[in-house]
Amino acid sequence: MMGLVPGPEGAAVRGEVARILPFSAVDGPGNRGVVFLQGCDFGCGYCHNPETRMACALCGACIGACPESALSGGPGSRPAWDRSRCRDCGSCVAACSHGSSPKVRSMEAREALDELEPYRPFLRGITVSGGECLLQSDFLAELLEQGRARGLPGLVDTNGSRPLASLPRITSAAEGFMLDVKAWNEAEHIALTASSNSTVLQNLGFLARQGSLFEVRTVIVPGSFDLEETVRETSAVLAAARSMARYRLIRYRPWGVRPERAAALSEPDEDLMARLAALALAQGAASVLVS
Numbered sequence: 001m002m003g004l005v006p007g008p009e010g011a012a013v014r015g016e017v018a019r020i021l022p023f024s025a026v027d028g029p030g031n032r033g034v035v036f037l038q039g040c041d042f043g044c045g046y047c048h049n050p051e052t053r054m055a056c057a058l059c060g061a062c063i064g065a066c067p068e069s070a071l072s073g074g075p076g077s078r079p080a081w082d083r084s085r086c087r088d089c090g091s092c093v094a095a096c097s098h099g100s101s102p103k104v105r106s107m108e109a110r111e112a113l114d115e116l117e118p119y120r121p122f123l124r125g126i127t128v129s130g131g132e133c134l135l136q137s138d139f140l141a142e143l144l145e146q147g148r149a150r151g152l153p154g155l156v157d158t159n160g161s162r163p164l165a166s167l168p169r170i171t172s173a174a175e176g177f178m179l180d181v182k183a184w185n186e187a188e189h190i191a192l193t194a195s196s197n198s199t200v201l202q203n204l205g206f207l208a209r210q211g212s213l214f215e216v217r218t219v220i221v222p223g224s225f226d227l228e229e230t231v232r233e234t235s236a237v238l239a240a241a242r243s244m245a246r247y248r249l250i251r252y253r254p255w256g257v258r259p260e261r262a263a264a265l266s267e268p269d270e271d272l273m274a275r276l277a278a279l280a281l282a283q284g285a286a287s288v289l290v291s
């Protein structure tokens with residue numbers, strides 16, 4: 001887990017940014033710029049972005065792995081990344097055994113939004129994702145507030161591990177939320193993510209009642225948790241709150257997952273996805289998307 005790097009007193013808040021994507025059509029409504037923040041407090045076995053989990057351990061192992069000499073420095077300091085030489089080949093991330101990346105940047109919110117500025121006429125808004133973006137809550141609030149001031153309203157894509165009822169600056173600045181419900185049963189959630197889901201489920205009810213939930217997502221991994229219970233109970237919460245949030249059921253796929261983890265997981269078939277979608281609708285979910 002990691003958080004903000006504190007700056008000198010009075011300095012602008014800085015965040016650890018894993019990546020900025022100028023266009024995405026799958027991270028909320030319309031075309032969106034996406035800011036991925038570094039650091040996550042869950043340890044999901046099927047994590048598709050394992051390089052966004054941890055702070056750099058300053059080991060230097062990635063530096064020699066770069067075929068373009070885009071990385072420099074040595075053990076004991078953060079590698080310097082020359083973006084102009086980088087071809088995005090992924091060799092450095094593959095060489096990192098610490099769940100990190102040498103391409104993480106320390107930025108002010110203004111700097112992150114400046115990178116999206118050329119695309120602003122084509123964007124409906126921004127989505128802040130991760131890692132887990134709520135771990136950098138001050139920086140997230142800055143991004144949301146400054147984004148809104150530029151005409152780029154912000155969605156928050158979160159694992160729900162921080163209680164949103166006690167983060168009013170974020171709930172008032174955000175356009176909406178996308179929340180993962182990874183498993184309903186707490187013991188299964190701990191086995192899947194190494195973390196409790198009690199705050200996640202509190203957030204599910206809170207956001208659904210508040211009307212700020214845009215989407216709930218569950219990754220369907222057969223055999224890893226009680227799929228029917230998770231879909232049924234999550235849908236029931238949405239229905240009880242009369243939430244219009246869509247429920248996205250995501251097929252587990254092995255791409256991007258560490259090979260040793262992926263080998264132990266299986267993919268769902270079409271019949272299973274269809275049955276779970278029907279179950280969600282029967283429980284009163286307003287809409288269901290299978291992807």
Ligand code: SF4
Pocket residue numbers: 065066067068069070071081085086087088089090091092093
């Ligand atoms: S992604 Fe960029 S920095 Fe990393 S190894 Fe490839 S060229 Fe080098």
Ligand code: SF4
Pocket residue numbers: 055056057058059060061062063078079095096097098099100101102
């Ligand atoms: S990004 Fe990973 S491999 Fe590179 S210095 Fe940091 S911890 Fe080591």
